[in-house]
Structure formats: structure tokens, C-alpha cells
Amino acid sequence: MPPLTISDIDTQRANSGLLSTTVAGYTSSDLFKSSNSNRHAESRSLHHRLSVESRNFFGSELKKSSNQVFKTHMIPLGTGRPTSEFYPWDSVTIYKTPIRREISSACSTNNANMLPESRTIAKKGGDYDIARGLNYSHAAGLPALLRFVTEHVELVHNPPYKNWATCLSCGSTSALEVALRIFCNRGDSILTESYTYPGAVAVAHLLGVHTIGIEMDAFGLMPDSLERTLRTWDESRGPRPTVLYTIPSGQNPTGVTQSLQRKNDIYQVAEDYDLVVIEDDPYYFLCMDLGLDTVEKLNSADRDALATASGYLASLPSSLLALDISGRIVRLDSFSKILTPGLRAGWVTASDQIIDKFIAYYEVSTVAVSGPTQLMLLDLLDTTWGHLGFFSWLDQLSIQYRSRLRILLNACDQYFPKEVCKWTPPQNGMFLWTSLDLRKHPIILSRDQKEHNLSPADNPACDIEARILAKALEKGVQITMGSLFSTNQTPITKVYFRMTFAAADESEIEVGIEKVASVIREEFAIDTFYKEIREEGSS
Amino acid sequence: MPPLTISDIDTQRANSGLLSTTVAGYTSSDLFKSSNSNRHAESRSLHHRLSVESRNFFGSELKKSSNQVFKTHMIPLGTGRPTSEFYPWDSVTIYKTPIRREISSACSTNNANMLPESRTIAKKGGDYDIARGLNYSHAAGLPALLRFVTEHVELVHNPPYKNWATCLSCGSTSALEVALRIFCNRGDSILTESYTYPGAVAVAHLLGVHTIGIEMDAFGLMPDSLERTLRTWDESRGPRPTVLYTIPSGQNPTGVTQSLQRKNDIYQVAEDYDLVVIEDDPYYFLCMDLGLDTVEKLNSADRDALATASGYLASLPSSLLALDISGRIVRLDSFSKILTPGLRAGWVTASDQIIDKFIAYYEVSTVAVSGPTQLMLLDLLDTTWGHLGFFSWLDQLSIQYRSRLRILLNACDQYFPKEVCKWTPPQNGMFLWTSLDLRKHPIILSRDQKEHNLSPADNPACDIEARILAKALEKGVQITMGSLFSTNQTPITKVYFRMTFAAADESEIEVGIEKVASVIREEFAIDTFYKEIREEGSS
Known part of the structure; x- marks a missing residue:
């Protein structure tokens, strides 16, 4: 069975689970995956890696009690979810930026006529509306948005084990906090790159977790150094680390991207030492390979191949998630660097065992990603762009950022x-x-x-x-x-x-x-x- | 010095701190309080009530490093906050609901001409715009929104100690999770009403914290029972509780509202036993006193007094926060039940020592309330409604809900x-x-x-x-x-x-x-x- 492609999406949707239409309706990425992952084995259990806090926690009874899916309309006298009659907003209209026009032509084959200058989200109607979008939402996301994200994950990473799952997060910093709470106890240590995102160090500090920096070279975190740190671990420093936190693409702050060989080697160490790997990859889609722009000098066939959204998709490197046969990668994606940071939204992909823990944590804290954020995302990604349009956006954004990188590099060179x-x-x-x-x-x-x-x-x-x-x-x-x-x-x-x-x-x-x-x-x-x-x- | 009133707001703003105009600009409710609270004493320190986790945690170094306020424009080559040039959205237009019209007339004296059918938030310009609103934001909130919320807290509660402070939260469920992490260690017990919000029990369960239900009567949680539980606490059950979680108005699920006498008595027990009190009050503004609607039978002067927004404000009961001379109340407010739940936004009021902890926690997890949410709130509350309009909304909403309550009660009576x-x-x-x-x-x-x-x-x-x-x-x-x-x-x-x-x-x-x-x-x-x-x- 070949991997899911963009052209399969319509058929895939016709065969996938229905979108719940009730307020905070039950949803799960399981409803939206192709049957492709069924040919793989189940992941290994990470139960022995769960923290004291997360091990016996399964979320909110109240939320679960309202997860029931009804075939007919129920008069809702139970849950405290205010009627949309009393919302102070009737509709929201969103105007898109000019960069959209390039995307329009890039994906002109399938939905150019769906790209108006603006779109209005009404109080009621369609796959999403203000009435449901501004009410409580399932912690995994609004069904139609979770569907899009699940398809996107399968298109890009196609994780090679059966029971992978995805849910929305309130941004990757939030997802990282939850991940560390799921896997770490006070006094534990986690492994990181020797220079890393200060937010990771700060949340580790909050949780009483030490960060152990691993040496890097031009290809990223060094597997030898990782292996040596684990092999020679002195238990007087606390338990040997079981969690690796890594930023594989355009690492913050060093900008280094792990090669495929490097990813394979790191994954092998993770297998050998039974590590959980938090793959924090917000810069994955911002491709800064300046060599790519030499396509301008290529013949037109090659240029067209690279310049279209599907060419961009094909050019994306393998993630750690895409190598993960055991279900030990917890991949964090974010809309912050590719759409806008203020959305405070991203998505997490891992085994269903771990995604269920994320949902449980979110049920009793943030409850869900902001409704206005989810509506803006749905409107943009699913209704306006579609998958091809989204990849085209990422391609265009990368091209624009490369032009800025070139300015920066030229200035450095000069001054x-x-x-x-x-x-x-x-x-x-x-x-x-x-x-x-x-x-x-x-x-x-x-x-x-x-x-x-x-x-x-x-x-x-x-x-x-x-x-x-x-x-x-x-x-x-x-x-x-x-x-x-x-x-x-x-x-x-x-x-x-x-x-x-x-x-x-x-x-x-x-x-x-x-x-x-x-x-x-x-x-x-x-x-x-x-x-x-x-x-x-x-x- | 008389308490702040709505008519003082313009002068107050003229005298208060400037709104930072940079992306994720530093802000604090301290900039927006009137000097009124200076006549009160400082709160007592709650340092001895902080958990192992929170005690030595002060937030993100990275965020603090960018808190610096500059007088002139800085070329931003440091922080990874993408330029608004590459946002996929140019503007957002929000249409208001018809209920707005009543509000328009209620606050017609000062801003009726500021109530258009719709308003467009542009990419750049004004106190708030998409460029900053959809970028990273300070964890306490966008400056203009935090100003509104701070003024609102002072108008409604006027806390009787000097160093009270306010910050936004990602909804009260999120704020409650953070509050319990700030104050509780595993194995602790907290006191709650005998029937309470299941989300509170669920998050306590996550944290390994036991909930001890206190008896209630028609006036809410019973102070005698509270005091007896504390006095006769058997240390073999773990440390004596130091945190009371209470829902004082329209308690979930019992609907009971604490009388002022009851609040005073509960506060006295809190003083005697040095308790931290989490006042979770999402239903405070939904006034269901059916007697109020007999104003329809009153003479027109009385009716007008009660029907105007300032009459509504005057009719609101005292909160626990309003009685809090020691700074031991952590008050949670929410937009969920009074605007829409999908905003995932609320606000927390407590001593600055505790609000600094909330901000520190948010800095390393959710980072900030969703930008689209904050923009919608700012546009509605500050630009369109103003304080009087907001109170008028709450008054109108209460009237509408009372009409529904009456339908429910009549049906119960009948069937x-x-x-x-x-x-x-x-x-x-x-x-x-x-x-x-x-x-x-x-x-x-x-x-x-x-x-x-x-x-x-x-x-x-x-x-x-x-x-x-x-x-x-x-x-x-x-x-x-x-x-x-x-x-x-x-x-x-x-x-x-x-x-x-x-x-x-x-x-x-x-x-x-x-x-x-x-x-x-x-x-x-x-x-x-x-x-x-x-x-x-x-x-």
C-alpha cells in the first residue's frame, strides 16, 4: 500500500470518520488516518517511562462523560456550555495577505477558485462556525482542524508504526512543559544539545530536572557523545537520563540541521538505551538551503518541479518521527514560525498512549486551543489553502526568508x-x-x-x-x-x-x-x- | 481618597503608565492601578505557602532579557519573533450581535457613537493591531488589555491591600492548575465544597493532592465545618490543609451563593488558620436574583437606577477579594460564561508575589493567551464597549438568563x-x-x-x-x-x-x-x- 499523497485526500476523507457536529464533540486522529499505518506493528509501550504524576492520570471524568457521540439531537440540559445566542460576536471576516496570490497559482490545479480575498465565518453553518468554534472544544482540537493536521502529519512523516496519533497543543513551549511532566520526576536529568532553547532549560528548572548538554558539530548533536554520556553515567548524579530533548532542524540557537545519517545514529542510541526523544522541530519547514535558489538557473522543467508545492514536500528531509518504528519519538510542531506566534498553537505526534496523556493534561489545564485561533487555522488551512496550498505557503515563505538570509550573510561578509x-x-x-x-x-x-x-x-x-x-x-x-x-x-x-x-x-x-x-x-x-x-x- | 469610579477612568489613564508599543512589550498591572491602593498596607508574604516546585522558580531568563523597555526603535536582530510582513492574515473584521444595541443605549452618555456594527483590526496602527497582536505577547497580556482588566478589577473589587496585581490567564481551569502547582506538594490535601467542579478534583488528582469536602448549607460552605476540619485534622492523613478552593457565587454544581456574612466568616477562618483561598468565581456576574426583575413594577426612577450599568455595578455583592486585607485570596475570573468559553481566557488577581509566580509559570508553558483571543477582547471591551458598556452587557446577559431560569423553574414546578x-x-x-x-x-x-x-x-x-x-x-x-x-x-x-x-x-x-x-x-x-x-x- 503506497503512502498517502495529496491526491488521495478526497477519497481518504470520504472513507474516514465523520466530523462530530456537537459542541466540544468527540474527535480523535484515529478517525482520520488512512489504513496505511495498519501494515506496521504497534509501538512499544512507554508505560515504564511515565512519571509518578502522569502514570495514573487519565484526564477529566466530566470531559469523558460528555465524549459520548449521539446520532440525534439531544436537548442539552447537562453541560455548562452557554448557547451561542448570547455570544457578543456574530461573525468574523479574515483578509489574507498578498503572498497568497503566489500560492493561488501554485495550487491552481485544484482550488484556485477557492481563494477569495476574504472569508467570513458565520454564527452557524458548515464544518465550522462561531457557534461551535467559540464554545468549548475537545482538547484534541475542532474535528475538522484535527482532520487536516492528521492528514498533514501522514503526508509529511508517515510514521512507521501502527498506533501513532496527533492532537493540537497550545504551542510547542506548552507541549514541552506537558511532555516533561509526563516523563520526568524531580531529580531526573534530561539530555539536550549543549546550547539549546532557554525555555526548555527554564521548564526543566521548574520541574527540578537537570539538563545535561551534549556536544554538537556541524551535523548537530553527536551520537558518540550521547552514547558515552549514557554509558558512563554516574548514578550519584541521579537516575540515568531517559529523555533526550533535541531541535533537529535549524537548531536554536546554533542553526545546525541534523543530517539523515545523524538522525539514524541518534535514533539507534535511543533504541539501545530505551530513550524517549522529544523532537522539537519548529524550524523544519523553513528551508534555508541557499543552493535551492540556483533552480532559477536550471531549465524550466526542473525549476517547475522544485517550485511547486509537491516538489517542496518531496524535498523535505526525513524527521526522527519518520524513522520511529518503536513509538519513542514525541514530535512537537508549531504554527509560530510558519504562520504567526500569537496563535499559541501547534500539534504533537506520538503513540496513542502518549497523546492520550497530552489530552488528559490539557483537559484539566488549558482545556483546548483558543477558539478564535482554531477558527482562523481551519479557515486558512482547510477551507482556503488545502494541503497543496499550505505546502506552497511554506515553500514561498522559505524562499522569502532565504532572500533575507542572503542579505544577512552578505552584510556579515562585508562588515x-x-x-x-x-x-x-x-x-x-x-x-x-x-x-x-x-x-x-x-x-x-x-x-x-x-x-x-x-x-x-x-x-x-x-x-x-x-x-x-x-x-x-x-x-x-x-x-x-x-x-x-x-x-x-x-x-x-x-x-x-x-x-x-x-x-x-x-x-x-x-x-x-x-x-x-x-x-x-x-x-x-x-x-x-x-x-x-x-x-x-x-x- | 474615594474608590475609583467609571468616570475617573479617563483621568486615571492619563496619569497611568504608558502602553508599550513593541512586540511582546513589557507590561504590568502596577502601571494601571490608581494610587488608591497606596493608602493600604502591604499584604502578608505567602512565601511559606509556596510549593517545592514554585518556591525557587522565577520564570524564563529569555523572556526577562527581552522585558527591557527602549525609548527608541531597536533593530531587532535578537529575538525569534517573525516580522508581520509574513503573516498570512492582513486584517480581521468582527461583527457584533444585536444584544449590543441595548448596551449602546445603556451607555449612550459616553460612547454610543463608538458602537459600529463591525470593526476591522488592521495589520498596523493604534493601541493594538495584527502585527503585535498576532506576534508573541507578554505573559501578563497585551498592555491595553491588561490595562482594561486592571481597571475593571479596581472598579469591582478594589482590593484593600497595597500590592495587589492582575494578569491574564488561559481560562480559570488553567489558572487553577497553576495555582495548585504554586501552592501544593504531592500528598497535600486541599479543602473544597463537598460537591464541586470536577475539573478541580481532576487536577488535584493529577498533582497527587487529596480533596476534602466541607459541608454546605443554603448560604454555601459552612465556616464551622471548615474550622472543625482544620482544628481536628489528623496529621496521619498528611499535612493539615493550607489551601481552600471555593466557588462563592452560583456554586458549581449546587447553584448556592455565599452571603456576605458567610464570606466574612470564611475569611476569618482563613485568617485564623493562615489559609490560601482560591476564589473561583466564573458565575459572579450572572446575577439570577429573580427579585431584581420586579423592578419592572417599580417606579421609573428606581427602575432606571437598577437598569443602568452603574446600577448593576453597585448591586454586585462583595467578593472575598474585596475583604482581603492580608493578600491570601487568589481570585480567578473567566470570560467563558460571560462572553464565550472558546476564548480560553480569564484573569487572576492576587498579591504581586503570587501574580509574579503565575506569569513565571505561563512564560514557560502557554507563553500568553492566544493573540486572536486578545485582539477580540480588546476590540470588544476597550474600544467598543468601555467599562460602562461591559457592565451593561453583564446586566443584559443576566436579565436574559433570568428569563431562561424562570422558564426552567416554571417547567420544574409544572412537571x-x-x-x-x-x-x-x-x-x-x-x-x-x-x-x-x-x-x-x-x-x-x-x-x-x-x-x-x-x-x-x-x-x-x-x-x-x-x-x-x-x-x-x-x-x-x-x-x-x-x-x-x-x-x-x-x-x-x-x-x-x-x-x-x-x-x-x-x-x-x-x-x-x-x-x-x-x-x-x-x-x-x-x-x-x-x-x-x-x-x-x-x-
């Missing part, structure tokens, strides 16, 4: 002093990670030019980092200091900065980099002290 | 067999709590008509409750069984049902009740067996 600055263009995401070679800083050079034998107690890195940050702000540019991302001791030979091309106006990027460069040149005395040293050295 | 059914009209909220006298059930009567000496092992209540629920569903009516709300053992002399007049179409309420009544009559054999018994008894 940054290469004697001390190093950076590598990212393959994904929105960050450029820049290192400054501290051994070439005047303070260090003047102290001990030959041996660079700094002791940790004598570490000037923090001062230098803070000074550069402050001077950049004085000049009107905000950059993010690398130490904020460190899980281990601050290194004493490097200072790092994270920069992004995603937030500023395009016209500001070059002047911003020029100012940062001038701060670095000044801090490192590139044009005076360091130049003299160099001249002395070469003389 | 329910009074031999076995008892109910009391609620003073607030949306629930009617009905008890069935099990001692009059044929099974019991036939067993032991005189003494009713049932042993718990012999308890038929669950069967009877389940049978009534199932039969009602067969007839097309959904009601909620009382045992779902019980914190203690199921009683053996009563069966309870919770019914609401808020969810069904108004025209369905009577027929729904008629059907439920017929199920009860059948179950209790009112028209056959029980009638015979009665006749025998009276003969």
Missing part, C-alpha cells in the same frame, strides 16, 4: 572582522550563530599572547559578551547573547551571539549588522591594537 | 413530582441542582419502608442515578449526574442532578424538563406504586 568572527549559514530556521574568538581579544592577547592559558576563575567572556550587547543596544541594535542558551559552563575561549533575519524590516538588516560589526571591531580593537599585534607578528 | 424532587432557585450562575429523595424510591420503600436503614454496601443510588441518566438520553435529553461532583462517598439517601438553562435553545427547555420529569416519575413509580403507598399511608 564582520573575519579575524575573530566565525559563522556558518544555517540549513533551516531563522538564526545565525556567530562566534567570536576570545583568544584574539586584546585583553587576552596582552595577558598571555602565546599560551592562552586561562583559568575558569579568570574568565572574561561574560564581561566581554555583556559589553558587546550593551554597546549594540546603545547603537540601536538588539542581538541575543549566547550564554543565555548554554546548558554547561560558559566557555572561556569563545563568545557567541545569536542573530535572526526574521524580525527586522528587510531594509534594516544591513545597517544593523554594520553597527554590530563596529561594536565588535571596537571591542576587539581590530583597527588599532589587534592590527598592531598582527603587524608585529608578521614582521 | 417534577414534588414528592421526591427538591430544588432551590440559584442566586447566581447557570445551574439548578435537584435532589431526589431516595427514601421514597419503590426499591427502598419495598425493602424497609419504615426505617430506611440502608448500609453503604447496599447503596442503590448509583444504579438509580445511572438509570435516570440513560432513560433521559433515550428520550433525547442530556442532564449531568450529581455523583460526578462529589468529593466524598456517594450519599445513600439522595440522588442529585445538575441542570442548566444556558445551553439549550430557549424553546427546548420546557419539553426537556417534561421528559426528565417523566423519567423520574417512571423511576419512582409516582403514578402507580408510590401513589398506592401514599394512599395506603393516608388511609
Whole structure:
């Protein structure tokens, strides 16, 4: 049975479960998967990996009592779900941005005539409306939105085990908090990249969970280092870690993307040590491979293949989820970086055992993703774009961001002093990670030019980092200091900065980099002290 | 210094802190309070009441690093907050419901000309726009929305201590989860009403926290019973409870509202035993006092006074927060029952020490309330309605719900067999709590008509409750069984049902009740067996 493709979606929907039409109607991704996953084996149980807190928790009795699906209308005298008669809003009309037009032509084969400038969501009617969309919703999502997301997951990742499942999350930061509560007890340690998303470190700190940074190279987290950390774990530090948290694409903050070989090797270590792997992948769809834009120089057939949405889909790399035969990957996706962050929405994919835990946690906390958010997503993704349109959007967005990345890289090339600055263009995401070679800083050079034998107690890195940050702000540019991302001791030979091309106006990027460069040149005395040293050295 | 009134708001705003205009700009309710609270003393510290988890947690370093407020524009090369240029939405237009018209006339003195049929939120401009509203937001809320909510809290509750603070929550269920994590460790017990919101019991169960139900009467939770439970606490059950969770208005499920005397007495016990009190008050604004509608028979001056928004405001009872001189009340408010549940938004008021903890928790989980939700709230509450319009909405909504309550009560009066059914009209909220006298059930009567000496092992209540629920569903009516709300053992002399007049179409309420009544009559054999018994008894 071949994997699900976009052209199968209509048939797939005709054969899939009905959309519940009641308020907060029961739904499950199981209703919307193709039978394709039935040919795979079930996942292994992760029961032994559940925390004390999550192990015996199955959600809200009240919610479950209202999960019953009725064939006929019931007079609702039971649940406290106010009638839509008393909502203060009658309808919402959403206008789309101009970028939509390119998408319209990209997916012109199937729904160009469904792409109006605006769309109105009415009080009642259709697969979604204000009456249900602004009432309580099932924690997994509005049925039609969960259907779209389930299909999307199957199209992109096609997880190779039977009982995978998907639910919405209130954004990946929220999903990460829930994931750590599901899998960790106080005193546990989790494995992360040595520089990582500070939100992960913060929530681990909240939960009394230690973060153990694993070394990285140009292909991401190093499996050897991961394996060694596990093999040589000293139990006096607490139980050996059972959870790996990794950002595989356009890693935050380093911008590094794991190669397929690297993903396979990491997965093998996870299998050997029975790890749960939290695959936090918000930058997966933002493809920054500048080589792709050379298609402009290709012949038209090749160009068309790469420029269409299905070409984009085919070009996406394998995720860890796509390699996961055991059901040990908990994949977090987010709308934040690909639509807008304020939606506070994303989706989680894992075995049904784990997704049921996510739903249970959400039932007693956030209850569901915001209704206005879900309505905007449904309207955009399902009704307006469809799957092809969504991939086309992601393709177009990647192209636009690549153009900004190129501006950033050109500016770095032009202004940054290469004697001390190093950076590598990212393959994904929105960050450029820049290192400054501290051994070439005047303070260090003047102290001990030959041996660079700094002791940790004598570490000037923090001062230098803070000074550069402050001077950049004085000049009107905000950059993010690398130490904020460190899980281990601050290194004493490097200072790092994270920069992004995603937030500023395009016209500001070059002047911003020029100012940062001038701060670095000044801090490192590139044009005076360091130049003299160099001249002395070469003389 | 007199308390803040609606007419002071313009001056108050002129004197209050500026609204940050940057993405996810720093904000705090401290910027928006009047100087009125300065005349009060500071709250007592609740540090000794913080859980192991929350005590040393202060939120996200990353968020705090971007809390800095700049006077001039900064080129944002640091934070990963995508530019609004790449949002797929250009604007959102929201149409209001007809009920708005009454509000328009109610607050016609100050902003009738600000009440258009619809309003468009543009990409950029004004106090709020899509560019910032759909980007990351400060965990406390968008500045202009937090300002409105802070003013609202001061207008309604005017907390009598200096350092009270407010932040948005992702709904009260979410706020309750966070509150219990802030104050409870595994193995702790919290005090609740003997019948309470199942979501509270579920989240306590998740956290390994026991719920101890306190007896209630017609005025709500009984202070004597509360005090006795604390005084006679057996430490072998774990530490003596330090948290009381209470729903003071239109209690879920009983519909009972605490009198002012009752609130004072409960607060005194809280002071004596140094309790933290979680005041979960989603039904506070839904005033179901049917006596109020006799104003229709009053002279026109009295009627006008009660029918205007400021009359409504004056008629609101004192909350526990309004009595709180020590800062031990954590008040949870929600938009769910007064606007729509799908917003997933509410607000929390407590001492700044506790609000800082809420913000810290939200920073590493949900990050912020959904942007579309916040934009809809801002547009409706602040721009369109203003404070007077909001109170007018709440007044109008209460009037409409009272009309539905009257339909429900009339139907109960007409159809329910009074031999076995008892109910009391609620003073607030949306629930009617009905008890069935099990001692009059044929099974019991036939067993032991005189003494009713049932042993718990012999308890038929669950069967009877389940049978009534199932039969009602067969007839097309959904009601909620009382045992779902019980914190203690199921009683053996009563069966309870919770019914609401808020969810069904108004025209369905009577027929729904008629059907439920017929199920009860059948179950209790009112028209056959029980009638015979009665006749025998009276003969």
C-alpha cells in the first residue's frame, strides 16, 4: 500500500470518520488516518517511562462523560456550555495577505477558485462556525482542524508504526512543559544539545530536572557523545537520563540541521538505551538551503518541479518521527514560525498512549486551543489553502526568508572582522550563530599572547559578551547573547551571539549588522591594537 | 481618597503608565492601578505557602532579557519573533450581535457613537493591531488589555491591600492548575465544597493532592465545618490543609451563593488558620436574583437606577477579594460564561508575589493567551464597549438568563413530582441542582419502608442515578449526574442532578424538563406504586 499523497485526500476523507457536529464533540486522529499505518506493528509501550504524576492520570471524568457521540439531537440540559445566542460576536471576516496570490497559482490545479480575498465565518453553518468554534472544544482540537493536521502529519512523516496519533497543543513551549511532566520526576536529568532553547532549560528548572548538554558539530548533536554520556553515567548524579530533548532542524540557537545519517545514529542510541526523544522541530519547514535558489538557473522543467508545492514536500528531509518504528519519538510542531506566534498553537505526534496523556493534561489545564485561533487555522488551512496550498505557503515563505538570509550573510561578509568572527549559514530556521574568538581579544592577547592559558576563575567572556550587547543596544541594535542558551559552563575561549533575519524590516538588516560589526571591531580593537599585534607578528 | 469610579477612568489613564508599543512589550498591572491602593498596607508574604516546585522558580531568563523597555526603535536582530510582513492574515473584521444595541443605549452618555456594527483590526496602527497582536505577547497580556482588566478589577473589587496585581490567564481551569502547582506538594490535601467542579478534583488528582469536602448549607460552605476540619485534622492523613478552593457565587454544581456574612466568616477562618483561598468565581456576574426583575413594577426612577450599568455595578455583592486585607485570596475570573468559553481566557488577581509566580509559570508553558483571543477582547471591551458598556452587557446577559431560569423553574414546578424532587432557585450562575429523595424510591420503600436503614454496601443510588441518566438520553435529553461532583462517598439517601438553562435553545427547555420529569416519575413509580403507598399511608 503506497503512502498517502495529496491526491488521495478526497477519497481518504470520504472513507474516514465523520466530523462530530456537537459542541466540544468527540474527535480523535484515529478517525482520520488512512489504513496505511495498519501494515506496521504497534509501538512499544512507554508505560515504564511515565512519571509518578502522569502514570495514573487519565484526564477529566466530566470531559469523558460528555465524549459520548449521539446520532440525534439531544436537548442539552447537562453541560455548562452557554448557547451561542448570547455570544457578543456574530461573525468574523479574515483578509489574507498578498503572498497568497503566489500560492493561488501554485495550487491552481485544484482550488484556485477557492481563494477569495476574504472569508467570513458565520454564527452557524458548515464544518465550522462561531457557534461551535467559540464554545468549548475537545482538547484534541475542532474535528475538522484535527482532520487536516492528521492528514498533514501522514503526508509529511508517515510514521512507521501502527498506533501513532496527533492532537493540537497550545504551542510547542506548552507541549514541552506537558511532555516533561509526563516523563520526568524531580531529580531526573534530561539530555539536550549543549546550547539549546532557554525555555526548555527554564521548564526543566521548574520541574527540578537537570539538563545535561551534549556536544554538537556541524551535523548537530553527536551520537558518540550521547552514547558515552549514557554509558558512563554516574548514578550519584541521579537516575540515568531517559529523555533526550533535541531541535533537529535549524537548531536554536546554533542553526545546525541534523543530517539523515545523524538522525539514524541518534535514533539507534535511543533504541539501545530505551530513550524517549522529544523532537522539537519548529524550524523544519523553513528551508534555508541557499543552493535551492540556483533552480532559477536550471531549465524550466526542473525549476517547475522544485517550485511547486509537491516538489517542496518531496524535498523535505526525513524527521526522527519518520524513522520511529518503536513509538519513542514525541514530535512537537508549531504554527509560530510558519504562520504567526500569537496563535499559541501547534500539534504533537506520538503513540496513542502518549497523546492520550497530552489530552488528559490539557483537559484539566488549558482545556483546548483558543477558539478564535482554531477558527482562523481551519479557515486558512482547510477551507482556503488545502494541503497543496499550505505546502506552497511554506515553500514561498522559505524562499522569502532565504532572500533575507542572503542579505544577512552578505552584510556579515562585508562588515564582520573575519579575524575573530566565525559563522556558518544555517540549513533551516531563522538564526545565525556567530562566534567570536576570545583568544584574539586584546585583553587576552596582552595577558598571555602565546599560551592562552586561562583559568575558569579568570574568565572574561561574560564581561566581554555583556559589553558587546550593551554597546549594540546603545547603537540601536538588539542581538541575543549566547550564554543565555548554554546548558554547561560558559566557555572561556569563545563568545557567541545569536542573530535572526526574521524580525527586522528587510531594509534594516544591513545597517544593523554594520553597527554590530563596529561594536565588535571596537571591542576587539581590530583597527588599532589587534592590527598592531598582527603587524608585529608578521614582521 | 474615594474608590475609583467609571468616570475617573479617563483621568486615571492619563496619569497611568504608558502602553508599550513593541512586540511582546513589557507590561504590568502596577502601571494601571490608581494610587488608591497606596493608602493600604502591604499584604502578608505567602512565601511559606509556596510549593517545592514554585518556591525557587522565577520564570524564563529569555523572556526577562527581552522585558527591557527602549525609548527608541531597536533593530531587532535578537529575538525569534517573525516580522508581520509574513503573516498570512492582513486584517480581521468582527461583527457584533444585536444584544449590543441595548448596551449602546445603556451607555449612550459616553460612547454610543463608538458602537459600529463591525470593526476591522488592521495589520498596523493604534493601541493594538495584527502585527503585535498576532506576534508573541507578554505573559501578563497585551498592555491595553491588561490595562482594561486592571481597571475593571479596581472598579469591582478594589482590593484593600497595597500590592495587589492582575494578569491574564488561559481560562480559570488553567489558572487553577497553576495555582495548585504554586501552592501544593504531592500528598497535600486541599479543602473544597463537598460537591464541586470536577475539573478541580481532576487536577488535584493529577498533582497527587487529596480533596476534602466541607459541608454546605443554603448560604454555601459552612465556616464551622471548615474550622472543625482544620482544628481536628489528623496529621496521619498528611499535612493539615493550607489551601481552600471555593466557588462563592452560583456554586458549581449546587447553584448556592455565599452571603456576605458567610464570606466574612470564611475569611476569618482563613485568617485564623493562615489559609490560601482560591476564589473561583466564573458565575459572579450572572446575577439570577429573580427579585431584581420586579423592578419592572417599580417606579421609573428606581427602575432606571437598577437598569443602568452603574446600577448593576453597585448591586454586585462583595467578593472575598474585596475583604482581603492580608493578600491570601487568589481570585480567578473567566470570560467563558460571560462572553464565550472558546476564548480560553480569564484573569487572576492576587498579591504581586503570587501574580509574579503565575506569569513565571505561563512564560514557560502557554507563553500568553492566544493573540486572536486578545485582539477580540480588546476590540470588544476597550474600544467598543468601555467599562460602562461591559457592565451593561453583564446586566443584559443576566436579565436574559433570568428569563431562561424562570422558564426552567416554571417547567420544574409544572412537571417534577414534588414528592421526591427538591430544588432551590440559584442566586447566581447557570445551574439548578435537584435532589431526589431516595427514601421514597419503590426499591427502598419495598425493602424497609419504615426505617430506611440502608448500609453503604447496599447503596442503590448509583444504579438509580445511572438509570435516570440513560432513560433521559433515550428520550433525547442530556442532564449531568450529581455523583460526578462529589468529593466524598456517594450519599445513600439522595440522588442529585445538575441542570442548566444556558445551553439549550430557549424553546427546548420546557419539553426537556417534561421528559426528565417523566423519567423520574417512571423511576419512582409516582403514578402507580408510590401513589398506592401514599394512599395506603393516608388511609
